[in-house]
Amino acid sequence: MFGNMFSTDIGMDLGTCNTLVYIKGKGLVINEPSVVAIEKNTKRVISVGKEAKNMLLRTPTDIVAIRPLRDGVIADIETTEKMIRHFIAMGLPRRWLVKPRMVIGIPSCITEVERRAVEECAYKAGARDVKVIEESLAAAIGADIPIQEPAGNMICDIGGGTSEVSVISMSGIVVTKAIRVGGDEFDEAIAKHIRTVHKMIIGLQAAERIKIKIGSAYDSTNTIEKMEIGGTDTITGLPRRIEIDNLEVREALKEPVRSIIVTIKNTLAETPPELSADIIERGIVLTGGGALLQGLDILISKEVGVPVFIADEPLLCVAKGAGKYYDHMRGNIYRKSSKNSFGD
Numbered sequence: 119m120f121g122n123m124f125s126t127d128i129g130m131d132l133g134t135c136n137t138l139v140y141i142k143g144k145g146l147v148i149n150e151p152s153v154v155a156i157e158k159n160t161k162r163v164i165s166v167g168k169e170a171k172n173m174l175l176r177t178p179t180d181i182v183a184i185r186p187l188r189d190g191v192i193a194d195i196e197t198t199e200k201m202i203r204h205f206i207a208m209g210l211p212r213r214w215l216v217k218p219r220m221v222i223g224i225p226s227c228i229t230e231v232e233r234r235a236v237e238e239c240a241y242k243a244g245a246r247d248v249k250v251i252e253e254s255l256a257a258a259i260g261a262d263i264p265i266q267e268p269a270g271n272m273i274c275d276i277g278g279g280t281s282e283v284s285v286i287s288m289s290g291i292v293v294t295k296a297i298r299v300g301g302d303e304f305d306e307a308i309a310k311h312i313r314t315v316h317k318m319i320i321g322l323q324a325a326e327r328i329k330i331k332i333g334s335a336y337d338s339t340n341t342i343e344k345m346e347i348g349g350t351d352t353i354t355g356l357p358r359r360i361e362i363d364n365l366e367v368r369e370a371l372k373e374p375v376r377s378i379i380v381t382i383k384n385t386l387a388e389t390p391p392e393l394s395a396d397i398i399e400r401g402i403v404l405t406g407g408g409a410l411l412q413g414l415d416i417l418i419s420k421e422v423g424v425p426v427f428i429a430d431e432p433l434l435c436v437a438k439g440a441g442k443y444y445d446h447m448r449g450n451i452y453r454k455s456s457k458n459s460f461g462d
C-alpha cells in the first residue's frame with residue numbers, strides 16, 4: 119500500500135527525434151529533442167535536449183552532438199543511458215522515497231537485443247520496475263481510443279524515424295507493421311530535391327523547417343505558398359538563396375508518403391474481416407509528429423477509403439499513454455473480474 123502511495127509511475131516516449139516524460143498526476147515534465155552533446159575525449163555530457171540540438175553539426179572538433187536513437191533503435195547504448203538519466207534528473211527530484219515504475223514506448227520493429235538495451239538503460243537510470251511496450255499501444259492509450267473493447271481500432275504513429283501501423287482490440291495488438299520511414303525521411307526527401315533540382319545543399323534542420331512551414335501531402339485548394347531558403351551551391355561551393363514553393367515540396371514528399379500509405383493498406387489486408395469492418399466505422403487515428411503534415415489525413419482517407427482522424431496533441435500520445443499504462447491495465451482487470459463476480 120505504501121508502495122502505491124509514494125511510488126511514481128513514469129511514462130516515457132523514447133523517440134528518435136524527441137524524448138517525452140509524462141508523470142501520472144503531474145503531466146508532461148520533459149519534452150526535449152533526443153540529442154546529446156559530449157566531449158569526445160572524456161565522454162563528459164556537455165548538454166542534452168534543445169541545447170544539444172542547436173549544436174548539431176555546429177560543434178568544434180572536440181565536441182560531438184549526436185542523436186543516439188536514430189531510426190527508432192538504440193544506435194549508441196552508452197549515450198542513450200546518459201540521456202535517459204539526464205532527462206529523469208531534469209524532470210524529477212533527485213531522490214525519491216520509492217524508486218519509480220517506468221513504462222517506455224518503443225517501436226515494435228526493434229530487435230530483442232535493442233529492447234533489452236532500453237530496459238537496461240532505464241534500470242541503470244534508477245527505475246524500480248521497467249515495462250517496455252509497443253509505441254502503438256502507448257499511442258492508442260494516450261489518444262484515448264477505447265482499445266479495451268472487443269473491436270478493431272487502427273492507429274498509425276508517424277514518428278521521426280519510424281511509422282507504425284497497428285490494429286488493436288481488447289488492449290492487445292492483433293496486426294502490426296512498421297517501416298523505417300517517418301519525418302526524418304521527409305526532411306531527407308526535401309533536401310535531396312533541392313540538391314538535384316536547384317543544385318543547392320541544405321541542412322536537414324532547414325529541410326525540416328520547410329516541411330513544417332510549406333510541406334503537405336494533399337491540398338484541395340491548390341494555393342501557392344513560397345519560401346526563401348539559404349544553402350551552399352553544389353558547383354561553386356558558395357552560399358546562395360533560392361525560393362521554393364509548396365507544390366515542389368509536395369512532389370518531393372510523394373515517395374515517403376506513399377510508403378506509409380502502402381503500409382496502412384498492407385496492414386488492412388492482413389486484418390481479420392470483423393475487425394476491418396470496425397475500422398471502417400471507427401476510422402484510423404494518426405499520432406506522432408508526422409500526423410501534422412498538412413493534408414496527410416485527407417490523402418490517407420482518400421487512398422484507403424476509411425475516415426482518418428488526427429489525435430489531440432499527436433506528439434504527446436505515446437508519452438501520455440505510457441504514463442497511463444498501469445491505470446489502463448488495472449481498468450481492464452477490474453472489468454474482467456467484476457464481470458466474473460456477476461457469474462458471467
Ligand SMILES: Nc1ncnc2c1ncn2[C@@H]1O[C@H](COP(=O)(O)OP(=O)(O)OP(=O)(O)O)[C@@H](O)[C@H]1O
Nearest residue numbers: 133134135136277278279280301406407408410411
Ligand atoms: N507541424 C509539423 N508538420 C510536419 N511534421 C512535423 C510537424 N511537427 C513535427 N513534425 C515532425 O514529426 C517528427 C517527430 O515526431 P515524433 O516526436 O512523434 O517522433 P519520435 O517519436 O521522436 O520518433 P519515432 O517514433 O520514430 O522514434 C519530426 O520528423 C518532425 O519534423
Ligand SMILES: [Mg+2]
Nearest residue numbers: 133277406436
Ligand atoms: Mg514516437
